[in-house]
Amino acid sequence: AQTVTQSQPEMSVQEAETVTLSCTYDTSESDYYLFWYKQPPSRQMILVIRQEAYKQQNATENRFSVNFQKAAKSFSLKISDSQLGDAAMYFCAYRRYNQGGKLIFGQGTELSVKP
Amino acid sequence: NAGVTQTPKFQVLKTGQSMTLQCAQDMNHEYMSWYRQDPGMGLRLIHYSVGAGITDQGEVPNGYNVSRSTTEDFPLRLLSAAPSQTSVYFCASRTRRQNQETQYFGPGTRLLVL
Numbered sequence: 521a522q523t524v525t526q527s528q529p530e531m532s533v534q535e536a537e538t539v540t541l542s543c544t545y546d547t548s549e550s551d552y553y554l555f556w557y558k559q560p561p562s563r564q565m566i567l568v569i570r571q572e573a574y575k576q577q578n579a580t581e582n583r584f585s586v587n588f589q590k591a592a593k594s595f596s597l598k599i600s601d602s603q604l605g606d607a608a609m610y611f612c613a614y615r616r617y618n619q620g621g622k623l624i625f626g627q628g629t630e631l632s633v634k635p
Numbered sequence: 636n637a638g639v640t641q642t643p644k645f646q647v648l649k650t651g652q653s654m655t656l657q658c659a660q661d662m663n664h665e666y667m668s669w670y671r672q673d674p675g676m677g678l679r680l681i682h683y684s685v686g687a688g689i690t691d692q693g694e695v696p697n698g699y700n701v702s703r704s705t706t707e708d709f710p711l712r713l714l715s716a717a718p719s720q721t722s723v724y725f726c727a728s729r730t731r732r733q734n735q736e737t738q739y740f741g742p743g744t745r746l747l748v749l
Binding site: 524526529553555562563564565567570611613615620621622623624625626627628 | 677
């Protein structure tokens with residue numbers, strides 16, 4: 521069975537600094553997707569970034585980028601120029617290529633941003 | 636588009652009571668899912684559906700029933716509520732079209748079982 525592990529329950533970063541959130545996963549599949557979701561206090565789940573396993577290039581979305589290491593089964597999220605609005609719970613998630621609605625989530629990392 | 640909507644936002648139940656959590660989407664998405672979120676455990680899949688009339692179990696299905704009679708609606712039924720079902724419940728949907736991988740989540744329903 522596939523599993524997703526986030527080993528950092530809490531992280532803290534100074535405003536304008538860079539922070540990296542870690543995620544590892546376990547799968548025997550070769551085709552899959554990886555996601556980072558943000559959950560602010562409103563509880564709304566917001567997609568931050570996604571990575572297709574077949575793509576070697578790391579995904580980027582503005583200040584958010586990932587370091588995807590397929591062989592190591594590692595998928596970290598880097599947030600540059602951190603802003604107060606980045607404070608939230610962040611979830612790493614995995615989905616097999618042909619399993620439409622079945623996301624497997626990590627335990628989450630709560631990120632606080634200090635002014 | 637309203638996106639994914641869930642009702643109610645908050646509910647208190649007594650042990651043994653039954654209720655239905657409603658979920659609807661207006662994006663004509665084929666895939667719909669129910670997750671529960673508990674502290675320290677992330678979101679876990681309860682049930683999911685790949686289209687009207689087709690449902691399957693997820694990771695934690697016990698105590699819950701679902702049906703999908705229309706593309707738009709995917710209600711989650713608690714048959715006999717237990718304190719262990721106290722949680723926040725999220726409904727999600729996405730299209731089956733390739734290269735459109737975003738899963739849209741509803742705002743959640745907070746359930747307290749006494």
